[in-house]
Amino acid sequence: MFHNLQELRHSPSLVTKVFIQRDYSEGTVCRFQAKFPSELDNRIERTLLEETVKTLNSYYAEAEKIGGQSYLEGCLACATAYIIFLCMETRYEKVLRKISGFIQEQNEKIYAPRGLLLTDPIERGMRVLEISVFEDRGSGGSSPSSTMSSGSSAR
Amino acid sequence: MSQIQHAALDQQGRYNQICTRGGSCPPPADGSEPAHCPGHRSRSPRKKWQVFPGRNRFYCDGRIMMARQTGVFYLTLVLILLTCGLFFTFDCPFLASNLTPAIPAVGGVLFIFVMGMLFRASFSDPGILPRATPDEAADLERQIDSAGCSRPPPRTREVLINGQAVKLKYCFTCKIFRPPRASHCSLCDNCVERFDHHCPWVGNCVGRRNYRFFYLFILSLSLLTVFIFAFVITHVILRSNQTGFLGALKDSPASVLEVVVCFFSIWSIVGLSGFHTYLISSNQTTNEDIKGSWSTKRGKDNYNPYSYGNILTNCCAALCGPLPPSLIDRRGLIQSGTPQTVSQSNGTSNSSYASTQLHSNMCDQDQCIQSTKFVLQAATTPLLHSDPVVLAPLPGKTTTLGGPCAYLAPAQPSLPSCGGDVLMLRDAAVDSRCHHHLHLHHHHHHHHFVSPEETPCATPQGALPCPAHLHLHHQPHPAIPSPIALYDPASQDALHEDSVRGLVKLSSV
Numbered sequence: 001m002f003h004n005l006q007e008l009r010h011s012p013s014l015v016t017k018v019f020i021q022r023d024y025s026e027g028t029v030c031r032f033q034a035k036f037p038s039e040l041d042n043r044i045e046r047t048l049l050e051e052t053v054k055t056l057n058s059y060y061a062e063a064e065k066i067g068g069q070s071y072l073e074g075c076l077a078c079a080t081a082y083i084i085f086l087c088m089e090t091r092y093e094k095v096l097r098k099i100s101g102f103i104q105e106q107n108e109k110i111y112a113p114r115g116l117l118l119t120d121p122i123e124r125g126m127r128v129l130e131i132s133v134f135e136d137r138g139s140g141g142s143s144p145s146s147t148m149s150s151g152s153s154a155r
Numbered sequence: 156m157s158q159i160q161h162a163a164l165d166q167q168g169r170y171n172q173i174c175t176r177g178g179s180c181p182p183p184a185d186g187s188e189p190a191h192c193p194g195h196r197s198r199s200p201r202k203k204w205q206v207f208p209g210r211n212r213f214y215c216d217g218r219i220m221m222a223r224q225t226g227v228f229y230l231t232l233v234l235i236l237l238t239c240g241l242f243f244t245f246d247c248p249f250l251a252s253n254l255t256p257a258i259p260a261v262g263g264v265l266f267i268f269v270m271g272m273l274f275r276a277s278f279s280d281p282g283i284l285p286r287a288t289p290d291e292a293a294d295l296e297r298q299i300d301s302a303g304c305s306r307p308p309p310r311t312r313e314v315l316i317n318g319q320a321v322k323l324k325y326c327f328t329c330k331i332f333r334p335p336r337a338s339h340c341s342l343c344d345n346c347v348e349r350f351d352h353h354c355p356w357v358g359n360c361v362g363r364r365n366y367r368f369f370y371l372f373i374l375s376l377s378l379l380t381v382f383i384f385a386f387v388i389t390h391v392i393l394r395s396n397q398t399g400f401l402g403a404l405k406d407s408p409a410s411v412l413e414v415v416v417c418f419f420s421i422w423s424i425v426g427l428s429g430f431h432t433y434l435i436s437s438n439q440t441t442n443e444d445i446k447g448s449w450s451t452k453r454g455k456d457n458y459n460p461y462s463y464g465n466i467l468t469n470c471c472a473a474l475c476g477p478l479p480p481s482l483i484d485r486r487g488l489i490q491s492g493t494p495q496t497v498s499q500s501n502g503t504s505n506s507s508y509a510s511t512q513l514h515s516n517m518c519d520q521d522q523c524i525q526s527t528k529f530v531l532q533a534a535t536t537p538l539l540h541s542d543p544v545v546l547a548p549l550p551g552k553t554t555t556l557g558g559p560c561a562y563l564a565p566a567q568p569s570l571p572s573c574g575g576d577v578l579m580l581r582d583a584a585v586d587s588r589c590h591h592h593l594h595l596h597h598h599h600h601h602h603h604f605v606s607p608e609e610t611p612c613a614t615p616q617g618a619l620p621c622p623a624h625l626h627l628h629h630q631p632h633p634a635i636p637s638p639i640a641l642y643d644p645a646s647q648d649a650l651h652e653d654s655v656r657g658l659v660k661l662s663s664v
Contacts, residue, residue: 017290017294019290019291019294021332022334024314024316024321024323024334024335025314025315025316026316026317027316027317027335027460027461028334028335028336028348028349028461063477063479064476064477064479065477066468066471066472066475066476066477070475070476070477071471071475073475073477074471074474074475074476074477074478075475077478078367078371078474078475081267081268081271081272082271082275082368083271085478090477090478090480091477092477092478092479092480093480096480122480122482124285124288124291125284125285125482125483126482127284127285127287127291127331128291130290130291
C-alpha cells in the first residue's frame with residue numbers, strides 16, 4: 001500500500017491515466033463531468049470521487065461567478081487602468097490557489113492510499129481532470145484486483 | 156529589462172531562442188539540435204515559452220507575447236503617437252491658454268488610457284488553450300475510434316447548452332475537442348477560448364482574456380479621436396478669427412495632418428466601437444456573428460445560449476466579469492517529468508505516442524490486423540511442415556473453383572473500423588461436412604476470422620479434398636505465403652488440430 005504522497009510520486013509503476021472531461025452543458029463555465037469512469041470501478045468508491053468533483057465544480061463556479069464582488073473588482077481595475085493587478089491578486093487566482101490546496105489535501109487523504117493521484121486541472125489547461133492510476137507493485141498486502149494488472153502483484 | 160531575448164521559428168516550426176546579447180552566448184555546438192543557447196541548456200532550466208508550439212513571439216522573458224506579424228501594430232503605434240504628439244505640441248498650448256488647461260489634461264488622461272489598453276490587448280495572452288499532452292491525445296483518439304462504426308470516425312461532439320444544440324469540433328493541431336466558442340487561429344496556430352478575431356492592428360488574437368482590453372481600447376481611441384478632431388478644428392477656427400484661415404493654417408501646419416488622420420480614423424474606429432458594443436450587448440463574438448451561428452435565419456428555434464437575456468447583464472459580464480488567468484504558464488520552468496504537448500500539426504501521429512505504451516493503446520483496427528496475422532500464420536504453419544504438393548498459386552484476389560464441396564471464399568480482408576471483422580465467410584454451396592467444420596471454428600472464436608484455407612474439408616473416406624478448400628486468397632499481409640499445399644489425408648487430423656490451435660491462439664488476442 002502506498003502510505004504517502006511522496007512514495008506515490010516517485011513510484012515508477014504508473015499503469016494508466018484516466019481523464020475526466022469537461023461538462024459544457026451549462027455553457028463555457030468550468031465544470032467537470034460527474035460521470036464515474038469505469039476504469040476506477042474497483043479502485044475507489046464512487047461517492048468519494050463524485051464528492052471531489054462536485055466540490056471542485058463549486059470552487060470553479062465561485063471563481064467565475066458574476067456578481068457584486070466581481071463587478072466591483074472589474075470597475076476598480078478599469079478605473080486604475082488595470083495597474084492595480086500588479087499589486088493585487090484577482091479573485092480567480094485566489095480561488096485557484098484554494099483549489100490546488102484542496103487537491104493536495106484530497107490526494108494525501110483519499111487518493112494516495114488507494115494508489116491514485118489527481119492532477120490539478122490548471123496544469124492541463126483546464127481541459128481534463130487527470131487521475132493517474134498506479135499499480136501496487138511489490139506489496140504483499142491485499143490490494144484490490146486491478147483490471148490492468150500484468151500479474152505483477154503477489155497474492 | 157536588461158536582456159531581451161528575441162525569438163524566432165526554425166524550419167520545423169518549433170520555437171527557438173536566439174540570444175541577442177552579444178558575446179554572452181556561444182554559437183550552437185551542432186546544427187542538429189534546435190538552436191538554444193547551449194550555455195543555458197546545461198545550467199538553467201528552460202522556460203515554457205521557449206518551447207511553445209504556437210506561432211507567437213515572446214519578449215521580456217515570456218512576459219510579453221504577440222502574434223508573429225507585428226508590422227501593422229507598429230503602424231497603429233506610430234499613428235497614435237504621432238497624432239497625439241502633434242496635438243500636445245502644437246495645439247494644446249494655444250487651447251490651454253485661450254480656453255482652459257483642462258483640455259490637455261483630459262487629453263493626456265485619454266491618451267494614457269488608450270496606450271495602456273493597447274498594450275494590455277497586444278501583449279497579453281488572449282486565452283490560448285494549451286495543446287493536449289500525449290496521454291490525453293491518445294485517450295481521445297481511443298475514444299473517437301471506438302465510438303463510431305463508420306468511417307471516418309466522428310470528429311464532432313454535440314452538447315446541449317441551455318437547450319441549444321452546439322457542436323464541438325476536434326482540433327487536429329491541438330488534439331483536443333474545442334470548448335464552445337473556442338476557435339483555432341490559423342495565423343497564430345493556437346486554439347483560443349471565446350475567439351473573437353485576430354486583429355492585426357493590435358498584433359494579437361482577441362479572445363476571452365483580452366476582449367475587454369480590446370473593447371476599451373477602441374472605445375477610448377474613438378473618444379480620443381473625436382476629442383482631438385474637435386479641438387483641432389476649434390483651434391483652427393479660433394486662430395482664423397485672429398489671423399484669417401490661411402494664416403491659421405500656416406501657423407499650425409500640423410493641424411492639417413491631425414485633421415486628416417482623425418477624420419479617416421473616426422469613420423473606422425467609431426464604426427468598430429459601435430459594432431462591438433452591439434456584440435457585447437448580445438453576448439456574441441465576431442466569429443459567431445460573421446458565421447451567423449445564432450441568427451434566426453438558420454432556424455426558428457435558433458438562439459444564443461450564452462446570452463443572459465438582458466443587455467446590461469451581458470455588458471457587465473463581458474467587461475466586469477472575472478478575468479481568468481493564463482493557461483499556458485509561459486514563464487514556468489520546464490520540469491523533466493512534465494509531459495510535453497503534442498507539437499505536430501495535421502493530426503499526424505508522432506513519436507511521443509510511443510511513450511503511451513503504458514496502457515493498451517491498440518484500437519480495434521490494430522487488433523484486427525494482429526488477429527489476422529495470427530490466424531493466417533497459425534494456419535499456414537502446419538502447411539509448411541507437411542509435405543507440400545503445391546497447386547498453382549492463386550494470383551487473383553477472389554478466385555473461385557467449382558466443386559462439390561463448399562469452398563471458403565473470404566471477402567477481401569479490408570481493414571475494418573469496428574467489430575473486428577476481418578474475413579467474412581461465405582458458403583457458396585451446401586456440403587454438410589464443410590459446414591460442420593465452419594461451425595466448429597466459429598465456436599472457437601468470437602470474431603468471424605477464418606483462415607481461408609483452414610479446414611481441409613476432406614471426406615472421411617480419404618478422398619482428396621477438393622482444391623477449393625485450399626485456396627489461399629491473395630492477402631495484403633506480406634507475412635503470408637501464397638502457395639497452397641495439398642494435404643496428405645493421413646495427416647489431416649493433425650493439421651486440423653493445428654489450425655484449431657491457431658484459432659484458439661487468436662481468441663486470446
